[in-house]
């Protein structure tokens with residue numbers, strides 16, 4: 001199964017500056033020779049891969065990337081200034097195509113890899129360059145060449161940073177729909193989610209991370225009960241698991257019971273998955289029974305040394321705290337993976 005993030009952007013490199021037509025004017029030199037300087041280079045638009053980025057979310061908020069034109073040449077053989085390049089930072093693994101084409105322009109597979117998606121124009125030559133023995137006063141210069149422009153598409157295979165686990169119907173999909181643009185199916189019956197959903201969560205100005213919502217697990221899932229456990233492989237490489245528990249129903253067997261049940265299934269699937277850090281949270285804290293039971297449940301978990309979060313995907317209460325907690329664990333893990341990129345972008 002592939003989860004793909006996509007963005008389509010317009011890139012325009014700067015045009016080269018005009019060459020200059022000019023003649024030397026000095027005191028006591030009646031007819032100076034040509035001294036028009038060359039135009040400067042237009043800026044390139046460059047796409048660069050960085051481990052500090054994980055999604056293409058930023059590019060969905062800004063679609064146009066335009067580099068400046070080169071400066072025009074001036075008299076006294078002064079060359080126009082070269083324009084600065086514009087750099088677009090994307091995650092490692094981003095694939096670039098010309099919009100509407102299937103052919104790959106570049107596959108930025110390594111940290112720091114870059115590709116010029118629009119080449120800046122070359123500066124035109126000034127008239128000083130065109131003087132010859134027979135043509136001592138050229139009255140022309142070259143214009144700069146145009147910078148390239150095109151629409152490109154960027155594509156990235158997403159890897160989940162946070163995996164959401166829990167019994168069916170606890171509100172996993174509702175949570176992901178609240179914190180991201182993902183719109184998975186939500187319903188008040190078990191096994192609504194049949195395939196994993198991924199959502200990109202925006203964090204602060206420049207950061208984002210990916211949350212995966214997988215089908216609910218039940219007792220015996222490792223034996224094939226319910227939807228089974230095969231979907232757990234989608235969260236095997238996440239930095240952290242978000243474990244959601246629902247205590248809102250009459251027949252709830254208590255948060256600790258459900259917590260252990262799910263962890264038993266995770267352990268059957270793989271010891272590594274069970275060893276992964278977990279954020280444990282009670283959902284639906286807007287419902288009466290949840291509210292009544294919450295304090296006692298928090299005490300029970302706290303005695304075991306576990307911080308129990310709580311939230312409502314309906315009112316939004318507790319969601320910012322959860323997002324902060326997820327972000328801090330995800331970014332800590334990224335720093336461990338990429339010590340050289342610790343400063344981010």
Ligand SMILES: Nc1nc2c(ncn2[C@@H]2O[C@H](COP(=O)(O)OP(=O)(O)OP(=O)(O)O)[C@@H](O)[C@H]2O)c(=O)[nH]1
Pocket residue numbers: 166167168169170171172173174175185186187188189190191192193194214215216217283284285286287311312313314315
């Ligand atoms: N009151 C209230 N209801 C919620 C909340 N979150 C989810 N629900 C409801 O709980 C039901 C189940 O929500 P889902 O998000 O589909 O649950 P899920 O965990 O994804 O379920 P599966 O995909 O079947 O495993 C739906 O009727 C939701 O509207 C909440 O915070 N408060």
Ligand SMILES: [Mg+2]
Pocket residue numbers: 172173174185186192193213214215216
């Ligand atoms: Mg669901």
